[in-house]
Each structure stands twice: as C-alpha cells, then as structure tokens.
Amino acid sequence: MAERDGEIIARGYDQVADEYEALESAGKPWPRLERVRAFAADLPQGSRVLDIGCGNGVPATQELALKHEVMGVDISEEQIARARSNVPTATFICGDARDVDLPVGAFDAIVALYLIDNFAREVYPAFFRHIKKLLKPNGRVLLSAEPGDDPWQTYTWLGVPMFINTIPTDELVQLLQDAGLSVASNEFESQLEGGRPIEYAWIVAENPG
Numbered sequence: 001m002a003e004r005d006g007e008i009i010a011r012g013y014d015q016v017a018d019e020y021e022a023l024e025s026a027g028k029p030w031p032r033l034e035r036v037r038a039f040a041a042d043l044p045q046g047s048r049v050l051d052i053g054c055g056n057g058v059p060a061t062q063e064l065a066l067k068h069e070v071m072g073v074d075i076s077e078e079q080i081a082r083a084r085s086n087v088p089t090a091t092f093i094c095g096d097a098r099d100v101d102l103p104v105g106a107f108d109a110i111v112a113l114y115l116i117d118n119f120a121r122e123v124y125p126a127f128f129r130h131i132k133k134l135l136k137p138n139g140r141v142l143l144s145a146e147p148g149d150d151p152w153q154t155y156t157w158l159g160v161p162m163f164i165n166t167i168p169t170d171e172l173v174q175l176l177q178d179a180g181l182s183v184a185s186n187e188f189e190s191q192l193e194g195g196r197p198i199e200y201a202w203i204v205a206e207n208p209g
C-alpha cells in the first residue's frame with residue numbers, strides 16, 4: 001500500500017468514525033465479540049495480545065483487555081483517540097500495520113478484524129509473514145475478511161473514498177499457509193451492516209514455530 005493509499009484510508013476512517021459505529025445494530029450484533037471470546041477462551045490470563053486495525057477498541061480490544069495485556073494498532077488518529085478513551089488499560093500505537101515497529105516473537109495472540117479488506121491483495125504475503133514473526137511459537141491469529149474477487153481500488157464507502165479489496169477465501173487460506181501459518185479453522189458468518197447482510201470468513205491460524 002503506497003503512502004497515499006494509507007493517507008486516504010486513515011482520513012476516511014477519521015471521517016466516518018461515527019457512521020462506522022452506527023453500522024452495527026444493537027438488536028442484531030455482529031459476530032466479532034463472540035468470535036473473539038471463543039478465540040481467547042483458553043488463553044492464559046495476562047497473555048500478550050495484539051489487535052491490528054483495532055478501530056475504536058469496542059468491542060474486541062475492550063473484551064481482550066479484561067484479562068490480557070493488549071496493544072492496539074490503527075492507522076486512523078480518530079480511531080486511536082477513541083480506542084484510548086474506550087480502553088484505558090490497553091496501549092495503542094497510531095501507525096500503518098504494514099511497517100509499524102512491533103516486538104518480534106512477543107505475542108501469544110493477534111486479532112485483525114475486518115482489516116485486510118483495506119490492504120491490496122499483493123500485500124498479503126508480506127503481511128502474513130510479518131504476523132508469523134510477531135507471534136510466539138504456538139501463538140495464534142484470528143482474521144476476518146469478506147470473500148470476493150474485487151480489485152484493489154477506491155470505492156465510495158459511508159460517503160468517503162476508501163480502498164477496498166476482496167479475495168476468494170481459498171486463496172486467502174493458501175496465502176496464510178504459504179507464510180508458514182497453520183490454518184486451524186475457517187468458517188463463514190453473515191452480519192447486518194446498516195441492514196444489509198454481508199458474509200465474512202473467520203479464520204484462525206497458528207504459528208507452528
């Protein structure tokens with residue numbers, strides 16, 4: 001992702017912070033909180049967890065921070081400001097997840113929820129190798145991504161230009177495996193976004209060491 005793409009994405013998420021929050025209806029919550037709970041259920045208390053593309057920290061970072069030492073990373077200053085206020089016990093870095101400096105081999109678990117749709121597909125191999133390096137041996141990652149085959153380009157999303165890319169899930173799974181991660185599960189679940197159903201793949205992968 002070129003610097004300019006990063007600027008467009010950061011500015012977009014700054015501008016749509018309220019609209020993004022409003023996409024999830026209280027009566028029909030997205031599956032992310034239950035997915036995060038299941039993913040983290042057997043993590044020992046005090047594990048080190050990284051939330052990449054953490055957004056405003058609600059609900060995933062907040063849930064993880066109840067029991068763990070959590071770090072959140074996001075490219076949008078507005079999202080990070082909200083996350084700091086919503087989850088005061090976690091630490092946050094505002095930066096581009098592709099090249100931000102993070103401790104290697106330090107994390108028991110990583111979550112990246114609805115993030116990689118904002119990356120060009122070409123970035124995935126290097127990003128997944130990076131995730132593997134950040135994980136401890138036997139550490140695991142939870143990813144969600146919308147299945148599809150849409151090209152990397154700007155679309156108008158919530159009224160702002162936003163870079164979005166989708167990939168067939170079998171190709172995504174292959175890229176994770178090519179990066180040395182072992183895919184433990186891959187499930188599809190639909191959620192309502194502003195009343196519209198959108199399906200996501202939910203993938204758990206492990207670092208065999």
Ligand SMILES: C[S@@+](CC[C@H](N)C(=O)[O-])C[C@H]1O[C@@H](n2cnc3c(N)ncnc32)[C@H](O)[C@@H]1O
Nearest residue numbers: 013053054055074075076079096097113114118
């Ligand atoms: C769809 S939101 C998901 C937010 C949160 N994970 C959630 O569950 O709602 C995608 C988030 O990824 C962030 N993001 C997109 N590209 C990024 C990048 N290159 N580096 C860091 N964060 C990025 C955006 O700013 C945004 O907050």
